[in-house]
Amino acid sequence: MTKILFFGTSDFSAKILKALSNQFEIVGVVTQTDKAVGRKKEFRQSPVAIIAGELGFKVLKPQSLKNEEALNQIKALNADIFVVIAYGKIIPQNILDLAKQGAINIHPSLLPKYRGPSPIQSVLLNGEKETGVTIMLMDQLMDHGKILLQEKINIDPDETHAQLEDKLYTLSEKLILKTIPQYLDNQITPLEQNHDQATFCKIISKEDGKIDWIKPAAEIYNQYRAYSSWPGIWSTYNDQILKIKKITLTSHLLEQSIPGTVYKNENRIIVAAGKGSIEILELQLEGKTTTTATNFILGHKDFIGSRLA
RNA sequence: CGCGGGGUAGAGCAAUUGGCAGCUCGCAAGGCUCAUAACCUUGAGGUUGUGGGUUCGAGUCCCACCCCCGCAA
Numbered sequence: 001m002t003k004i005l006f007f008g009t010s011d012f013s014a015k016i017l018k019a020l021s022n023q024f025e026i027v028g029v030v031t032q033t034d035k036a037v038g039r040k041k042e043f044r045q046s047p048v049a050i051i052a053g054e055l056g057f058k059v060l061k062p063q064s065l066k067n068e069e070a071l072n073q074i075k076a077l078n079a080d081i082f083v084v085i086a087y088g089k090i091i092p093q094n095i096l097d098l099a100k101q102g103a104i105n106i107h108p109s110l111l112p113k114y115r116g117p118s119p120i121q122s123v124l125l126n127g128e129k130e131t132g133v134t135i136m137l138m139d140q141l142m143d144h145g146k147i148l149l150q151e152k153i154n155i156d157p158d159e160t161h162a163q164l165e166d167k168l169y170t171l172s173e174k175l176i177l178k179t180i181p182q183y184l185d186n187q188i189t190p191l192e193q194n195h196d197q198a199t200f201c202k203i204i205s206k207e208d209g210k211i212d213w214i215k216p217a218a219e220i221y222n223q224y225r226a227y228s229s230w231p232g233i234w235s236t237y238n239d240q241i242l243k244i245k246k247i248t249l250t251s252h253l254l255e256q257s258i259p260g261t262v263y264k265n266e267n268r269i270i271v272a273a274g275k276g277s278i279e280i281l282e283l284q285l286e287g288k289t290t291t292t293a294t295n296f297i298l299g300h301k302d303f304i305g306s307r308l309a
Numbered sequence: 310c311g312c313g314g315g316g317u318a319g320a321g322c323a324a325u326u327g328g329c330a331g332c333u334c335g336c337a338a339g340g341c342u343c344a345u346a347a348c349c350u351u352g353a354g355g356u357u358g359u360g361g362g363u364u365c366g367a368g369u370c371c372c373a374c375c376c377c378c379g380c381a382a
Contacts (some may be wrong), residue, residue, distance in 0.1 A: 037382070241379065287375065288314080295334080299334095301322090
């Protein structure tokens with residue numbers, strides 16, 4: 001039976017690990033070290049470590065893959081194939097070389113488009129109409145390897161990150177389970193990517209969620225869709241962070257209004273953008289819980305007419 | 310002991326140096342109206358997160374604890 005060594009860290013990784021474990025022999029699981037998380041800095045192991053523990057797999061949590069110890073540990077597992085899903089660290093070539101039949105990776109974009117760490121957010125931010133999942137063989141460059149299988153899906157105009165991610169995850173699970181047996185059976189010919197057409201996306205930071213009200217409403221809406229899961233979009237009100245939790249594009253046309261100014265129009269809370277406007281449905285002020293816009297203004301009378309920055 | 314905000318009526322929020330606990334919305338009853346989340350009248354609702362302390366008197370000051378949240382990670 002083919003021996004799989006699994007690399008992963010996230011919830012999604014854990015889900016795939018579980019699915020793989022039903023059909024394949026998992027000789028080991030490599031995941032990130034436990035991290036202090038939350039307000040109280042409690043140490044918590046990764047979702048993959050938790051699942052792997054439940055399933056009784058050997059778990060490795062190397063601080064680094066660049067030393068002899070990690071190399072030897074992985075070598076000892078004698079895996080035929082690696083499956084790498086959202087592991088979160090670069091895997092050095094000498095480790096990848098230990099996989100006799102290669103290392104397989106899932107990337108949620110239509111490679112060579114959107115290589116890099118934030119493909120799901122980036123396609124939403126750019127207002128793309130379609131994306132997809134690519135299963136590929138890893139090489140030393142990021143998302144650069146030969147393609148084994150690829151499938152497209154459409155993006156709904158109002159789809160948010162969580163929804164698109166869910167669709168891509170479902171598709172990924174289906175594709176990886178389909179790809180591995182076919183690949184091992186030599187039914188798939190790895191296809192070189194067209195590297196000339198490659199595009200890249202970057203690591204997202206908190207600052208990417210800050211709203212620039214001068215931008216057109218449509219762009220702000222895409223920003224909302226892209227970052228709704230994290231970091232969310234936000235602005236400031238009375239020198240406090242105001243998270244904008246739920247918005248919609250509105251057809252209200254505010255003429256000659258300064259971008260960022262809040263208006264009330266037929267009981268709707270509207271914010272002027274550089275072009276067009278946004279209706280706020282739910283928001284959250286620093287230190288407070290999420291609330292609807294209508295409730296928010298009951299206790300913040302000066303919100304209407306204020307200018308968000 | 311990482312930094313910080315907060316807990317007051319069903320909801321969102323006020324309450325000056327400690328001095329009758331309020332506003333808006335919602336809710337209930339009645340009225341008005343062709344009519345919009347309309348308008349008018351009346352009303353119900355609170356042990357101010359919990360437990361102590363100071364005081365003639367505590368939402369407010371002091372101590373301890375519980376819970377929620379923003380930052381950070």
